[in-house]
Amino acid sequence: MAAYDVIIVGAGPAGLSLAVELAEHVRVLVLERAPFGHTAATWYSYGDRVRDHGLDDAVAFRTDRLVFVSPNHKHEMFDDCVVLDHGKVLDIWLERARARGAELVHGEYLGHDVDASGVTVRSSAGEHRGRLLVDCTGPFSPIVAAHDLIVRKDAWVLAGARVRLPAGEVPLEIGYYPLGDDANTYLGIHPFNDTERNVYVFQGQSDTLGDPAALQPLFDATLAERFPTAELVAPISGSIVSGVLRKYALERVVFFGAAGMMNPEAIGMGFNEILRQVRGFAAGLRGALADERLGAAALHRVAMAARDREAMYFQRIIGAFSLHFVKSEAKWDGGVKWLNSLGAESRNWMRNEMSLDWIRRATLNLHKAVPIRETVQNIPPRELAFIGGQLARFVAITAVGEARRRFEDVRRRLALRKRA
Ligand SMILES: Cc1cc2nc3c(=O)[nH]c(=O)nc-3n(C[C@H](O)[C@H](O)[C@H](O)COP(=O)(O)OP(=O)(O)OC[C@H]3O[C@@H](n4cnc5c(N)ncnc54)[C@H](O)[C@@H]3O)c2cc1C
Known part of the structure; x- marks a missing residue:
């Protein structure tokens, strides 16, 4: 037994x-x-999800927004955000x-x-x-x-530390900022309390589970340049694989x-x-x-x-577009423009809480925010058929939805006429 x-x-x-x-x-x-x-990780999450799991006592920092910055755009994603x-x-x-x-x-x-x-x-x-x-x-x-x-394997590779900084030296916001280098690395900041921040550099890498140690020198240099008075508290590192x-x-x-x-x-x-x-x-x-x-x-x-499954399909489209964003001249501008086009609904993407209707609108918005010709040049050919298929599916869903709406309209009018 x-x-x-x-x-x-x-x-x-x-x-x-x-x-x-x-x-x-x-x-x-x-x-x-x-x-x-x-x-060695650091977790931002959402107030409602954390409450639902009885983790309120583990909340270190609470704010009403996440900030995404690209070279020419900025998106504020409003939500009940917490750093744990x-x-x-x-x-x-x-x-x-x-x-x-x-x-x-x-x-x-x-x-x-x-x-x-x-x-x-x-x-x-x-x-x-x-x-x-x-x-x-x-x-x-x-x-x-x-x-x-x-x-298939890809990774966001992260290296950083919890650091102590004089109060007021770094804004109290959860944010992701481009470092502006050719390797397209980013700086992530999770405030922990008034004086401590979880600060890390991160980079999207294809076909790997990632080697966080390789990013450590970049983190050390970034910290020395941007936060020279920072005092190291504890290391942060790892890979978020997909x-x-x-x-x-x-x-x-x-x-x-x-x-x-x-x-x-x-x-x-x-x-x-x-x-x-x-x-x-x-x-x-x-x-x-x-x-x-x-x-x-x-x-x-x-x-x-x-x-x-629907969310997985959609994130696959975003994954393919990310390659376009990374390679494009104004790195990530397309991504942040797309988030702005979603307005208050962008939080559904970050939370992975998406209805089919939301996915349909977000997919169509994506194609408006990012130039199709450039996209086609940068997306791996193996993903083009998939993306085309998904687009066709959303067009079909839209057409069926529209036909249903018209049919309901006619039925309502006929019913009104009968009653009259
Ligand atoms: C720096 C960083 C920041 C992150 N930020 C966020 C965030 O803001 N929000 C978010 O949602 N996610 C975030 N993540 C991702 C999140 O941390 C991971 O997705 C999550 O930790 C995965 O959990 P897991 O339990 O599957 O794996 P892990 O956390 O990797 O845990 C695996 C465990 O298995 C143990 N183990 C491994 N091998 C063996 C073995 N042979 N025998 C016994 N034990 C073993 C390890 O010691 C470890 O304790 C972040 C990750 C990192 C690294």
Whole structure:
């Protein structure tokens, strides 16, 4: 008999939030190689989402907008934005997971074997027996690598630090600013409190999981130039990966969080997407465990059900256009112009909360904001058919919507005439 129903490997936001959702219902073991409660990331999120997950106590900073700047444009995205104290988030989840009965073990995953009745995980802390393994080891998952599952991978690579600055030296706003170099790197600022800021440089890179250490010299130089009085508090670094896996599960193994390319096509950012998906994913896993549906195909369906397919398609279009923005002379101007064209609705894109109608309007706006001829020259040829297909789909949806509206109009008029 398996000692645990679920063995979660990795105690980052994916592993811990999942442990919290599952531990009241099934027996959970969480295996983590680093000290529990540690991460080098920084998370901005939204007041309502954070409240919904009982994380209000972890809010470090609150503001009503995000600021995006390109060489010639600026977009203010109004929302209930928060920067979280990432250590506090993990501590809250650790306490809840323990209180609900999860067992937390410090050890590095080394391998696993699957048989008819379960899975045996080998770690530096010994052997652990369970019915299901959930891989939450982040972008550099050893299981994904061993099975050669990555079809496509891109990364936002980040290097920076929490720094202490004299009050008033940097505006208290969450912002993303171009550094104006040929490599198209950006400066990101997440205020933490009156005197501390999470400051990092970041760069979009194709066909890689990213090497944050390579950006460290640029961060050091940027800090020295822009914030010479800054005092280093703690390092920040990592990759936010996006991409596609060949499949999102193996026999008795399923991927969640960055290990499972949580951001296919850079969807909704990582931490925020975990908050959005974890409850649906946990419910799917409970069903699979109850019915003993733990084969690769059934678990793959559970993983896919947690994702929003329309949003994925749309983010793929944005991903292809991003290449155009990066290569264009006025780097990112097109992107910021597009955000401005959306007005108050741009926040739906950042939140990854999009209705089909929103996606249709945003796609048509995109083609207005960015010159088609230039776009066609820069978008990888493999994406042109996809984008053309999506555009055709939206034109068809628009035509059907318009026909339906006219039909309703005529019906209403006929009904009025009859009554008269
Ligand atoms: C600098 C930075 C800023 C970011 N900003 C934002 C933001 O503002 N908003 C947002 O939504 N997202 C943001 N992200 C993205 C977000 O942090 C990630 O998407 C998220 O951390 C992914 O969570 P995860 O649990 O899947 O993976 P991870 O956070 O990578 O956690 C994986 C865990 O698995 C453990 N592990 C790995 N291998 C093993 C092994 N062999 N054995 C045992 N344990 C193992 C690791 O130690 C780690 O604890 C940012 C990321 C970075 C790096």
